[in-house]
Structures are given as C-alpha cells and as structure tokens.
Amino acid sequence: MSGFRDSASGSQPYKDPTPLPDSVPRVQELGVTSAPLKSAAFFIGAYCKEYNEDFMLCKNEGRGDPGECLKEGRRVTRCATDLINKMRENCLEQFDAHWNCLELNNQEYYACRKPERTLNKCMFEKLGLTKTVPGTPAGKTQIHEVEKPVYTTVQR
Secondary structure: OOOOOOHHHOOOOOOOOOOOOOOOOOOOOOOOOHHHHHHHHHHHHHHOHHHHHHHHHHHHHOOOOHHHHHHHHHHHHHHHHHHHHHHHHHHHHHHHHHHHHHHHOOOOHHHHHHHHHHHHHHHHHHHOOOOOOOOOOOOOOOHHHOOOOOOOOOOO
C-alpha cells in the first residue's frame, strides 16, 4: 500500500526516473514564464528561424516518433535562450516593461503597444531585429505599427 509523501519533506533531491539517453544533447530550460516568452515571441521567430524550420521539417518527416527530433528541439531551445540572454543584456528595462504589461493585461498585445514600441526600437537599434507579424499582406501596415488602432484598452 502506498502512502502520502510530502515532496517538500524529502531529504533527497528529485531524480528523473526516465533520463534522456546520452545521445541527446543536454540543454537548460529557458527559465521564463509565458509573459516574457510572448513578449519575445516574434523576435525568437526571426532570430531562430532556421532552427525552427529544421525542427518543423523533422517533425513532419518523423512519422509520429517524437524521439527523432529531440536534437533539433534542443537547438531551438538553445537559440531561444541565447536571444533571451541578449535581450536581457541589451534591452532589459524595455523587455521587463513589456512583459510585465502583458502579465498585468491578460497577455493582450493591444493593451501594451506603448512599451512594445520602445522594446521594438531597442531591439532594432541594439540587435538589428525587427518585429514582423507573419501573414501580414504586402503593403499593409503591421498591426503593432498602426497609429490609431480600433482595439485599445478603452473602446471608442
């Protein structure tokens, strides 16, 4: 019969009973919550495009075996970690302001356009990255660059 065991009272640290094989390269997790990830999402998409495409190609060719694409997935994670670290080094104040705004506004981009613009400016000036929303028709203004948007925190 099994009994209740409080995880906080354990004297041994948690050890994964099913560790990955040695053939899979080790990688640290990003260590961020959903708001910083959402804040950096478009930049990660641009910065890690080649790794993301390799991973998606592997998944499409993998025929349902998730183990086939672990190496490609680790490369995507390493690339995203690299970008998050660069964002913290170069645009920490703007990055923090934007993701904190997302955190306080139910993760809605439209409520955080002002800190988003300062982050976009910093990312372009310091890292040369621009925010581009995929699928925006050619010649149409990107949604985050619209001067008088229809959707705001206070509807007109």
